[in-house]
Amino acid sequence: MDIFKDLQERGLVYQHTDELALRKRLEAGPLTLYCGFDPTADSLHIGSLLPILVLKRFQLAGHKPIALVGGGTGLIGDPSGKASERVLNPKEVVDQWAYKIKQQLEQFLDFETEENPAIVANNYEWLGSLQVIEFLRDIGKNFPLGTMLAKDSVEARMSKGISYTEFSYMILQSYDYLKLNELYDCEMQVGGSDQWGNITVGIDLIRRMSVDQVKEIHGLTMPLVTKSDGVKFGKTESGTVWLDAEKTSPYKFYQFWMNTDDRDVIKFLKYFTFIPMEEINELAEGVEKEPEKRRAQRVLATEVTKLVHGQDALKRAEKISGALFGGGLRNLSAAEIEEGFSDVPSATIENPEIGLIDLLVLGGVVSSKRQAREAIVSGAIYINDVRHTDVETTVPQLERLDGKYLVIRRGKKNYYLIKFS
Known part of the structure; x- marks a missing residue:
């Protein structure tokens, strides 16, 4: 060689x-x-x-x-x-x-x-x-x-x-x-x-x-690694991307590479994987012709996560990603829920006999009961992937993940994790 x-x-x-x-x-x-x-x-x-x-x-x-x-x-x-x-x-x-x-x-x-x-x-x-x-x-x-x-x-x-x-x-x-x-x-x-x-x-x-x-x-x-968007390589909104799984979970690590810009993904495949250049060149064609499929990003995330954290951690990261972005939260274990939502706002609720409006306020999803009613009626509230539009809904009526979690989404991207003690 x-x-x-x-x-x-x-x-x-x-x-x-x-x-x-x-x-x-x-x-x-x-x-x-x-x-x-x-x-x-x-x-x-x-x-x-x-x-x-x-x-x-x-x-x-x-x-x-x-x-x-x-x-x-x-x-x-x-x-x-x-x-x-x-x-x-x-x-x-x-x-x-x-x-x-x-x-x-x-x-x-x-x-x-x-x-x-x-x-x-x-x-x-x-x-x-x-x-x-x-x-x-x-x-x-x-x-x-x-x-x-x-x-x-x-x-x-x-x-x-x-x-x-x-x-x-x-x-x-x-x-x-x-x-x-x-x-x-x-x-x-x-x-x-x-x-x-x-x-x-x-x-x-x-x-x-x-x-x-x-x-x-x-x-x-x-060369020092740089990103095309000007953001320092290895930095995210939640901080530095570490090699230690306790500091950056395998799921977050996987998602960092999945979110690679199209302008950077081929360069990173060359830098951080051992994939033959012929295969990387094929992936480059895919980025040009079918960027929406993000095949190059998936290969990059798969290869680097497996290299750093191992096959089992990769499978767990892929499972969590599939559940969060493909609708399958009920298939996640407690540990996988904690890992997948480790950087979203969370709250612990001691009283499970409250209504949905109070839950949204106590969980920090909204700042007032009025905002809670408006969010529910407008169809902006999803709990465990299910939209809820009835202001009379109560917590006992909601199915908890693994018996103690509710994942609340307000709008398209704002997630909150509710735990019951």
């Missing part, structure tokens, strides 16, 4: 060191490469999914990936892409987050294969034991100040202010590359396009520290 050609066809190559030398090295046999992931939260989000999958693509092509968890650099904070200083988190918190991120990374890479098993490393192992004098004498002297100031990640922050702590981040990341080269013969670093400056500085450090031997070191960046 020509991994470089595949990455180019999928639009995953943004910048790289000498192409001829890199291609020649990739053709010569397996190499070891790495990508870093700083623990800035207790889960990675889908913005991190692209570099993870690039590591996976290299592994499938026979190369050996290292997923580096930034237990050390996570204590400092990368200024790249940030307009202001990061909040420094306590070491205990960063340690916990680093452990959880390590577990997430292990979902995607193969650590059991005999030929090219992946590695998860934590840079606190070497950064945590550094001595200041030793670090400044042996490492710091290799970083010309002018070169550091010229890097995009630093230059962009100079007018707004940058601390020495964040200014030193590129030195620590460069040291990571040096250590991984020494420990695992790592020859390439990959990352987002905002990491190009840090990557090239790391390459320079390795060459400066290896004057007695010529080392061929490489770097490659992928």
